Amino acid sequence: MTKVYVPTDAAARSVGADEVAERITAIAGVEVVRTGSRGMLWLEPMVEVETPEGRVGYGPVAPEDVDGLVAAGMLRGEVRDIGACLGLVEELPWMKRQQRLTFARVGVVDPLSAGDYTAHGGIAGLRRALSLTPAEVVETVVDSGLRGRGGAGFPTGIKWRTVLGAQSDLKFVCCNADEGDSGTFADRMLIEGDPFTLIEGMTIAAYAVGATEGYVYLRSEYPDAVATLKEAIEIARVEGWLGADVLGSGFTFDLHVRVGAGAYICGEETSMLESLEGKRGTVRAKPPIPALEGLFGRPTVVNNVLSLATVPTILAHGAEAYAAYGVGRSLGTSVFQLGGNVARGGIVETAFGITLGELVNDFGGGTSSGRPVRAAQVGGPLGAYLPVEQFDLPMDYEAFAAAGAMVGHGGIVVFDETVDMASMARFAFEFCAAESCGKCTPCRVGAVRGVETIDRIVAGDDRQKNLVLLDDLCELMTDGSLCAMGGLTPMPVRSAVRHFGEDFTT
Numbered sequence: 294m295t296k297v298y299v300p301t302d303a304a305a306r307s308v309g310a311d312e313v314a315e316r317i318t319a320i321a322g323v324e325v326v327r328t329g330s331r332g333m334l335w336l337e338p339m340v341e342v343e344t345p346e347g348r349v350g351y352g353p354v355a356p357e358d359v360d361g362l363v364a365a366g367m368l369r370g371e372v373r374d375i376g377a378c379l380g381l382v383e384e385l386p387w388m389k390r391q392q393r394l395t396f397a398r399v400g401v402v403d404p405l406s407a408g409d410y411t412a413h414g415g416i417a418g419l420r421r422a423l424s425l426t427p428a429e430v431v432e433t434v435v436d437s438g439l440r441g442r443g444g445a446g447f448p449t450g451i452k453w454r455t456v457l458g459a460q461s462d463l464k465f466v467c468c469n470a471d472e473g474d475s476g477t478f479a480d481r482m483l484i485e486g487d488p489f490t491l492i493e494g495m496t497i498a499a500y501a502v503g504a505t506e507g508y509v510y511l512r513s514e515y516p517d518a519v520a521t522l523k524e525a526i527e528i529a530r531v532e533g534w535l536g537a538d539v540l541g542s543g544f545t546f547d548l549h550v551r552v553g554a555g556a557y558i559c560g561e562e563t564s565m566l567e568s569l570e571g572k573r574g575t576v577r578a579k580p581p582i583p584a585l586e587g588l589f590g591r592p593t594v595v596n597n598v599l600s601l602a603t604v605p606t607i608l609a610h611g612a613e614a615y616a617a618y619g620v621g622r623s624l625g626t627s628v629f630q631l632g633g634n635v636a637r638g639g640i641v642e643t644a645f646g647i648t649l650g651e652l653v654n655d656f657g658g659g660t661s662s663g664r665p666v667r668a669a670q671v672g673g674p675l676g677a678y679l680p681v682e683q684f685d686l687p688m689d690y691e692a693f694a695a696a697g698a699m700v701g702h703g704g705i706v707v708f709d710e711t712v713d714m715a716s717m718a719r720f721a722f723e724f725c726a727a728e729s730c731g732k733c734t735p736c737r738v739g740a741v742r743g744v745e746t747i748d749r750i751v752a753g754d755d756r757q758k759n760l761v762l763l764d765d766l767c768e769l770m771t772d773g774s775l776c777a778m779g780g781l782t783p784m785p786v787r788s789a790v791r792h793f794g795e796d797f798t799t
């Protein structure tokens with residue numbers, strides 16, 4: 294029987310996936326399977342067709358297309374490529390060129406089927422972890438080279454080693470699923486498409502450091518992810534993957550979901566901890582680091598969704614297998630996210646070392662406007678703007694840092710030649726002014742003064758003097774801010790001035 298996979302994630306549903314599924318279900322001889330999204334963003338749901346001979350097509354299908362596709366024989370497998378059928382031929386190679394480890398099951402399995410999960414390799418990592426000592430699990434993660442996928446790139450295993458070594462009667466694992474950065478959506482897609490992987494990763498983390506309780510701090514803007522994760526946790530408890538005696542090992546760990554309230558700053562780990570404790574989300578000074586004094590003052594692992602969701606594959610296949618991907622100190626794969634003015638937006642999981650240009654042009658297909666690409670902002674709203682002349686930069690934490698940029702969470706937002714970089718720099722300050730927690734002066738006041746300074750530069754008011762003032766302000770915010778909100782806002786500003794200075798004249 295022909296199987297048609299129709300995504301269930303929020304983005305796909307917002308463009309009619311439920312109706313597509315309904316219409317296709319009515320066709321004899323076709324089974325509809327709802328999975329998470331494969332990760333390609335389109336204005337129609339990306340549907341995949343599989344016949345007994347294998348996968349025959351992957352492409353966008355709007356509800357009103359279904360009847361036409363049936364008439365064309367596509368759903369009976371007579372048309373080999375659904376993309377070609379719709380005049381779009383790029384999608385299948387786009388998927389095949391990826392190296393999906395963290396996202397291996399996303400778009401393949403029913404997100405809430407425990408049977409599907411184990412049939413596709415789920416729980417193998419947890420079983421392996423439970424056969425090792427906690428210290429051995431930690432060292433496996435250290436050896437894999439995994440670095441924090443939330444943006445800062447701190448080695449995950451080293452963080453866990455600190456928590457393991459801390460003496461306390463109570464320890465926690467907290468997953469940062471606040472995903473506040475514009476142009477990032479991988480955390481959401483992972484949770485909506487393969488939630489058990491995150492649960493498994495958190496359970497392994499808890500075993501490794503000696504924690505008994507975990508929290509997922511999930512943004513309220515993701516109601517589908519909240520519902521999916523809560524249901525997955527219930528199922529995991531029934532399966533014995535969580536609870537008083539995980540897989541009969543005697544180890545106890547349970548997990549709770551806490552929903553944020555729309556503050557970007559609550560993605561900063563110490564604000565997130567304050568919020569989890571029921572307080573207003575403001576930044577705590579570090580040290581002490583959360584690894585030593587985190588949630589309710591106890592040693593706490595704080596990791597991003599993707600850092601935790603990558604741990605099961607590392608445990609299942611070994612540190613060496615994971616570290617075989619990547620370059621330099623940027624090992625493994627990263628889940629890059631293409632957005633903005635790009636022809637084919639979506640998730641691209643590949644080994645580190647791929648260039649920015651390959652991602653934007655080969656995977657992304659250039660701009661959606663058809664005009665030439667002018668710049669990409671990498672790493673969210675606090676990341677640098679890179680001109681096309683720098684698109685041969687490899688996606689590598691150190692190479693980006695050397696270029697005055699950051700890989701961050703792997704979000705890439707593309708702009709065409711019509712972008713005005715002075716207004717983008719102004720926006721960086723505006724964003725900081727709106728999202729600042731207000732605790733320290735360089736950020737709270739500096740962001741407002743930054744907007745005014747850029748306005749004077751663009752108006753041609755004492756331009757040279759104000760450019761110097763802008764540079765001073767950026768230096769002060771970088772060095773004097775309590776957290777990376779104020780500390781990194783100068784990065785997009787300075788990169789815009791450095792690479793696109795012509796936009797700052799009247």
Ligand SMILES: NC(=O)c1ccc[n+]([C@@H]2O[C@H](COP(=O)([O-])OP(=O)(O)OC[C@H]3O[C@@H](n4cnc5c(N)ncnc54)[C@H](O)[C@@H]3O)[C@@H](O)[C@H]2O)c1
Nearest residue numbers: 443444445447452455472473474560582583584701702777
């Ligand atoms: N994902 C998003 O939506 C988003 C949004 C805004 C910013 N960011 C990212 O956040 C980053 C900044 O985050 P940050 O301020 O938490 O970075 P950081 O460098 O202060 O910390 C990174 C992580 O390493 C831990 N750590 C640091 N030193 C340690 C040590 N010696 N031992 C154990 N653990 C240690 C920290 O507790 C934290 O968990 C930026 O680079 C940006 O890319 C991400």
Ligand SMILES: Cc1cc2nc3c(=O)[nH]c(=O)nc-3n(C[C@H](O)[C@H](O)[C@H](O)COP(=O)(O)O)c2cc1C
Nearest residue numbers: 441442443469471472473560561562596597600777
């Ligand atoms: C303003 C600000 C917002 C942040 N938002 C997020 C976020 O939404 N998700 C995230 O994982 N990390 C975010 N971070 C980074 C966290 O503070 C922290 O470094 C991360 O959760 C650690 O996990 P990792 O080591 O697995 O990346 C943010 C940092 C700052 C300064």
Ligand code: SF4
Nearest residue numbers: 730732733736776779
């Ligand atoms: S840099 Fe901004 S967000 Fe961070 S503590 Fe200071 S005021 Fe708050």
